[in-house]
Amino acid sequence: MLEVEQLVMEYGRFRAVDRCTLTVEKGHITGLIGPNGAGKTTLFNMIAGAITPTSGRIRYLGEEITGLPADKRFHRGLVRTFQIPHEFHRLTVLENLMMVPGRQAGESLLANWFAWGKVAQDEREIEARAHETLDFLELGHVADEKAGNLSGGQKKLLELGRTMMTDAKLVLLDEPAAGVNRTLLRKLEEKIAILNRERGYTFILIEHDMEMIEKLCHPVICMAEGRVLIEGDFKTVRSDPRVLEAYLGET
Numbered sequence: 001m002l003e004v005e006q007l008v009m010e011y012g013r014f015r016a017v018d019r020c021t022l023t024v025e026k027g028h029i030t031g032l033i034g035p036n037g038a039g040k041t042t043l044f045n046m047i048a049g050a051i052t053p054t055s056g057r058i059r060y061l062g063e064e065i066t067g068l069p070a071d072k073r074f075h076r077g078l079v080r081t082f083q084i085p086h087e088f089h090r091l092t093v094l095e096n097l098m099m100v101p102g103r104q105a106g107e108s109l110l111a112n113w114f115a116w117g118k119v120a121q122d123e124r125e126i127e128a129r130a131h132e133t134l135d136f137l138e139l140g141h142v143a144d145e146k147a148g149n150l151s152g153g154q155k156k157l158l159e160l161g162r163t164m165m166t167d168a169k170l171v172l173l174d175e176p177a178a179g180v181n182r183t184l185l186r187k188l189e190e191k192i193a194i195l196n197r198e199r200g201y202t203f204i205l206i207e208h209d210m211e212m213i214e215k216l217c218h219p220v221i222c223m224a225e226g227r228v229l230i231e232g233d234f235k236t237v238r239s240d241p242r243v244l245e246a247y248l249g250e251t
């Protein structure tokens with residue numbers, strides 16, 4: 001579904017991502033782990049089109065997308081979430097889900113900026129889809145709350161909900177577990193697993209929470225210092241001496 005080939009991102013003389021090559025298979029939840037500063041988010045930014053790689057290639061669904069603008073990738077079903085949720089905090093939870101480009105110029109700009117949204121549809125259809133999404137995420141009781149008042153975990157669920165309002169095929173999840181309490185964490189895991197198993201979403205999941213990675217991800221890819229160190233099942237990757245050394249070097 002996604003092929004990243006020899007991808008490099010340089011900031012001045014510093015290589016944040018260094019000749020990174022990996023493949024993501026359709027239908028999988030691929031885990032992306034690695035110590036702080038390994039280059040995981042920078043890689044996501046390049047795949048989503050937020051930044052342009054210094055060199056290398058990205059192919060998605062059989063086509064090269066290396067130079068394709070973020071919104072075009074988004075409309076092909078390549079969608080991302082952020083480590084720090086990007087909800088519109090003054091809008092209600094329902095309104096956040098209903099944000100679509102083309103409805104109002106300002107909204108459209110914002111939606112495109114964050115690469116969120118979807119081509120205009122019938123308003124009622126969108127609202128019905130938003131309610132379905134809230135039911136699925138068990139967030140119906142906060143539909144009319146301002147999104148800014150939600151807990152950290154609820155915001156992460158809402159972030160996942162916004163991907164469900166699109167025709168997402170490949171979803172890049174950036175640290176969904178960060179700032180989420182244990183109860184909501186289990187719920188988030190369950191929802192991601194259902195979206196993958198029953199609704200056909202393919203995920204790449206950046207996460208420091210190893211329990212979540214172990215439960216959800218196969219394969220797991222570990223990055224360090226901008227490079228892919230190893231790819232395999234969780235136990236193999238976690239016990240590999242290179243991975244242990246990379247994490248030890250972090251402290």
Ligand code: ATP
Nearest residue numbers: 011014015016034035036037038039040041042043
């Ligand atoms: P974490 O797990 O802490 O989120 P990460 O693996 O996602 O880390 P990145 O955020 O991709 O790591 O950062 C990789 C390296 O690139 C870091 O050393 C970071 O400081 C550097 N970096 C990222 N963005 C920029 C930038 N715009 N300019 C300069 N350096 C940057």
